[in-house]
Amino acid sequence: MTGALLEVHNLTITFNPPGGVPVPAMRGLSFTLQRGETLVLVGESGSGKSASALAVPRLLPKGTRISGSIRFLGQELTGAPEPEMRALRGNRIGMIFQEPMTALNPLHRVGDQIGETLRVHRGLNTADVRARVLALMAEVGIDRAAERLSAFPHQLSGGQRQRVMIAAALACDPDLLIADEPTTALDVTLQAQTLALLKRLQAERGLGILFITHDFGVVRRMADTLAVLRRGECVEIGPAAHVLTQPQADYTRTLLAAEPSGRPTPVSNAAPVVLEGQNLSIRFGARRWWGGAATGHLAVDDMSLSLRAGETLGVVGESGSGKSTLGLRLLRLLRGGGRVHLLGQDLDALPRSALRAARRQMQVVFQDPFGSLSPRLSVGEIIGEGLTVHPDDRDPAAAIAEALADVGLDPAMADRYPHEFSGGQRQRIALARALILRPQVLILDEPTSALDRSLQGQLIDLLRDLQATRGLAYLFISHDLAVVRALSHRLIVLKDGKIVETGATEAVLTCPQHPYTQALLAAADL
Amino acid sequence: MRPITRRRLTAFKANRRGFWSLWIFLAVFLLALGADIIANDKPLLVRYDGGWYAPVFKTYPETLFGGDFPTEADYRAPEVQELIQAKGWMVWPLIPYRYDTVIKDLNRPAPVPPGGRVWLGTDDQARDVVARLLYGLRVSLLFGLILATVSAGIGIAAGAVQGYYGGLTDLLFQRFIEVWSGLPVLYLLILLSSLVQPGFWWLLGTMMLFSWIALVGVVRAEVLRTRNFDYVRAARALGVGDGAILRRHVLPNAMVATVTFLPFLLNSAIGVLTSLDFLGFGLPPGSPSLGEMLAQGKNNLHAPWLGITAFVTLAVVMILLVFIGEAVRDAFDPRRGLR
Numbered sequence: 001m002t003g004a005l006l007e008v009h010n011l012t013i014t015f016n017p018p019g020g021v022p023v024p025a026m027r028g029l030s031f032t033l034q035r036g037e038t039l040v041l042v043g044e045s046g047s048g049k050s051a052s053a054l055a056v057p058r059l060l061p062k063g064t065r066i067s068g069s070i071r072f073l074g075q076e077l078t079g080a081p082e083p084e085m086r087a088l089r090g091n092r093i094g095m096i097f098q099e100p101m102t103a104l105n106p107l108h109r110v111g112d113q114i115g116e117t118l119r120v121h122r123g124l125n126t127a128d129v130r131a132r133v134l135a136l137m138a139e140v141g142i143d144r145a146a147e148r149l150s151a152f153p154h155q156l157s158g159g160q161r162q163r164v165m166i167a168a169a170l171a172c173d174p175d176l177l178i179a180d181e182p183t184t185a186l187d188v189t190l191q192a193q194t195l196a197l198l199k200r201l202q203a204e205r206g207l208g209i210l211f212i213t214h215d216f217g218v219v220r221r222m223a224d225t226l227a228v229l230r231r232g233e234c235v236e237i238g239p240a241a242h243v244l245t246q247p248q249a250d251y252t253r254t255l256l257a258a259e260p261s262g263r264p265t266p267v268s269n270a271a272p273v274v275l276e277g278q279n280l281s282i283r284f285g286a287r288r289w290w291g292g293a294a295t296g297h298l299a300v301d302d303m304s305l306s307l308r309a310g311e312t313l314g315v316v317g318e319s320g321s322g323k324s325t326l327g328l329r330l331l332r333l334l335r336g337g338g339r340v341h342l343l344g345q346d347l348d349a350l351p352r353s354a355l356r357a358a359r360r361q362m363q364v365v366f367q368d369p370f371g372s373l374s375p376r377l378s379v380g381e382i383i384g385e386g387l388t389v390h391p392d393d394r395d396p397a398a399a400i401a402e403a404l405a406d407v408g409l410d411p412a413m414a415d416r417y418p419h420e421f422s423g424g425q426r427q428r429i430a431l432a433r434a435l436i437l438r439p440q441v442l443i444l445d446e447p448t449s450a451l452d453r454s455l456q457g458q459l460i461d462l463l464r465d466l467q468a469t470r471g472l473a474y475l476f477i478s479h480d481l482a483v484v485r486a487l488s489h490r491l492i493v494l495k496d497g498k499i500v501e502t503g504a505t506e507a508v509l510t511c512p513q514h515p516y517t518q519a520l521l522a523a524a525d526l
Numbered sequence: 527m528r529p530i531t532r533r534r535l536t537a538f539k540a541n542r543r544g545f546w547s548l549w550i551f552l553a554v555f556l557l558a559l560g561a562d563i564i565a566n567d568k569p570l571l572v573r574y575d576g577g578w579y580a581p582v583f584k585t586y587p588e589t590l591f592g593g594d595f596p597t598e599a600d601y602r603a604p605e606v607q608e609l610i611q612a613k614g615w616m617v618w619p620l621i622p623y624r625y626d627t628v629i630k631d632l633n634r635p636a637p638v639p640p641g642g643r644v645w646l647g648t649d650d651q652a653r654d655v656v657a658r659l660l661y662g663l664r665v666s667l668l669f670g671l672i673l674a675t676v677s678a679g680i681g682i683a684a685g686a687v688q689g690y691y692g693g694l695t696d697l698l699f700q701r702f703i704e705v706w707s708g709l710p711v712l713y714l715l716i717l718l719s720s721l722v723q724p725g726f727w728w729l730l731g732t733m734m735l736f737s738w739i740a741l742v743g744v745v746r747a748e749v750l751r752t753r754n755f756d757y758v759r760a761a762r763a764l765g766v767g768d769g770a771i772l773r774r775h776v777l778p779n780a781m782v783a784t785v786t787f788l789p790f791l792l793n794s795a796i797g798v799l800t801s802l803d804f805l806g807f808g809l810p811p812g813s814p815s816l817g818e819m820l821a822q823g824k825n826n827l828h829a830p831w832l833g834i835t836a837f838v839t840l841a842v843v844m845i846l847l848v849f850i851g852e853a854v855r856d857a858f859d860p861r862r863g864l865r
Binding site for chain 2: 356363367371372377382386434
């Protein structure tokens with residue numbers, strides 16, 4: 001055995017879409033991964049990190065050209081015949097994907113999915129597979145394993161699904177584990193647990209892990225070796241401790257320096273309350289049959305909050321805690337119990353036309369920069385839509401140009417289409433659409449969580465500037481405590497549809513009272 | 527041109543079979559539309575006594591050419607022909623028969639096999655098969671196009687309302703459609719044909735009552751998906767009205783499913799009209815129709831050119847439409863030609 005588990009030399013990947021122009025995804029990547037080590041590929045979306053990792057088991061789309069050398073356990077993989085590759089996949093090379101809900105087949109039982117590789121590669125009989133699967137499930141920390149064996153993926157929680165994925169990847173005792181953003185879809189507390197689990201398994205089994213992420217928090221916990229990728233090129237590679245403390249490349253430095261910083265400008269107590277919610281509640285799946293009791297799930301349970309002009313109220317909680325539903329309730333895009341007062345008007349009592357007029361005072365920016373812009377409209381049409389509903393004395397073209405300039409984009413971009421823009425730019429376009437009506441309240445539903453750290457920092461600075469100059473009030477929904485800290489004056493912490501803690505941001509973050517807030521803080525590693 | 531449109535056009539052209547099918551279909555459609563000029567029992571142009579006449583487009587009395595009757599001139603009658611030839615000349619269409627022209631000067635009993643003046647022979651009433659084919663194709667294609675377009679319109683509207691408003695509206699509408707689609711269309715048409723003489727518009731109207739259902743499910747599903755997109759939410763937060771949201775943001779997505787479906791809808795419409803004509807519940811007797819020609823083929827097994835002609839024509843048209851449909855589907859498939 002010549003030592004190295006995986007040696008990649010001068011890897012170059014080119015996508016050849018049918019009927020399209022070839023797109024280079026990676027040029028000249030070289031690295032070496034030893035047993036028991038973790039190599040992290042870090043980079044923004046589109047940097048080629050996933051393509052590089054998927055090239056090892058050759059899981060890229062048909063027609064993709066791979067050149068260079070990939071040596072796994074001394075065996076050359078580029079140009080290896082397909083049956084040989086098949087014998088490696090799932091057997092010597094395990095894989096974990098980003099989204100456990102889509103990576104698991106919803107129609108198959110969990111036990112069968114974990115045991116599949118055992119049947120395929122080891123040819124074990126049913127009883128042996130069952131015993132092995134139970135042992136694996138115990139190893140990855142799934143309790144009541146015998147019972148869960150016959151569960152379907154949707155019956156498990158997100159964290160359990162990710163554990164199932166890990167168990168399936170490890171079933172054949174592989175030498176190399178490829179983890180493609182395994183924690184991105186998980187909440188912070190689950191992220192910490194999953195990373196700890198991977199570390200433990202690595203120590204026990206001497207696994208080599210090829211880890212892909214864009215999150216430097218994850219990098220710090222996992223990486224032995226770190227490769228920084230950008231636009232299909234390796235910017236910097238070296239021991240993680242070295243790269244993180246003494247980055248050589250400018251790009252690495254900007255990525256590292258991009259941690260959200262700064263604090264919001266204080267707001268006077270005399271500022272008027274612009275948005276107020278009283279005893280809000282939303283029930284999903286409720287159905288009353290012939291006057292029976294309402295059933296279903298309370299997504300928002302008796303929440304009250306208020307927001308002053310120029311103030312930011314952070315809303316923190318894990319997915320499923322009701323943060324986004326609260327936002328939709330405040331926008332009155334969902335009906336429910338309680339009252340919402342916007343600038344003194346009761347939104348639920350307003351007739352349709354008055355409600356439509358009131359909407360110009362409260363706008364929203366959503367999380368997904370790709371889903372929030374209609375792909376068929378030009379940027380100018382998207383931003384100008386608000387003006388078609390609420391016309392004022394401004395010239396639409398001038399107003400659109402002004403809104404684009406406000407968010408730091410070139411007004412000449414109005415004629416282009418959303419797909420021509422990066423995630424950060426698209427989020428600015430969404431912000432321009434909200435700002436063109438000059439609202440007083442902005443509901444920001446995780447506007448930064450789909451962005452890379454460097455872009456997050458820029459967006460936060462922009463939001464803070466806009467607040468200072470216009471006296472905007474923000475309701476800032478996020479699960480990222482670092483971002484919330486940089487932007488919010490006050491904070492409410494949600495769990496299972498209830499407010500568990502509320503107070504000034506610094507007070508809550510430095511001395512949390514509720515055990516759930518404490519757990520969140522511990523996991524967030526601020 | 528928007529980039530997405532250009533990409534789709536490229537993808538459509540990349541499917542050579544579908545691309546050529548479209549051109550061939552358009553050519554066939556044009557031929558059928560021009561049936562009056564290609565096959566007619568009136569001359570295209572008459573030069574008579576220093577004047578120009580176009581009998582295909584305008585009606586002239588026989589007296590104009592020096593005949594005896596004030597009714598429209600019968601240009602096929604030897605007497606009228608002699609009158610005109612004496613003081614001028616006339617240009618006949620490629621096929622000098624209309625769909626209902628009974629050819630009297632044939633030297634054998636109808637149906638006459640292909641050859642000579644009658645390229646594909648005649649049917650059992652001594653009418654030219656090519657002429658009947660052209661006119662029949664025109665009726666079929668127009669019927670199909672109108673039916674497909676109008677029922678697509680109704681289907682999109684119904685699907686959009688169901689998907690966008692959801693809840694009780696959706697529930698009631700869906701139950702209604704289930705009941706409605708359970709009605710036996712064929713029996714209804716048979717009943718209808720015993721009450722009135724069903725013409726083109728009667729048939730179209732009756733078919734329309736049911737054919738719109740085909741698209742509702744697809745559009746509804748697409749709208750249900752789209753209405754939860756963040757850009758639709760953002761538009762609602764802007765205060766944009768429901769109608770404008772549907773038109774600007776939701777329906778363009780549903781159009782993909784619709785356009786993909788359209789060639790197949792057209793195909794089934796043509797098929798339905800043909801089968802009704804074949805069974806004798808379709809267009810009034812004497813009308814040119816592919817179904818009627820198939821029926822004649824069945825009744826005159828000793829004249830195989832009737833059945834073969836109708837069959838080949840129908841098969842070719844439907845295959846062309848399926849090929850076009852496949853190419854359109856490819857063009858709109860987001861998984862192709864991306865990146």
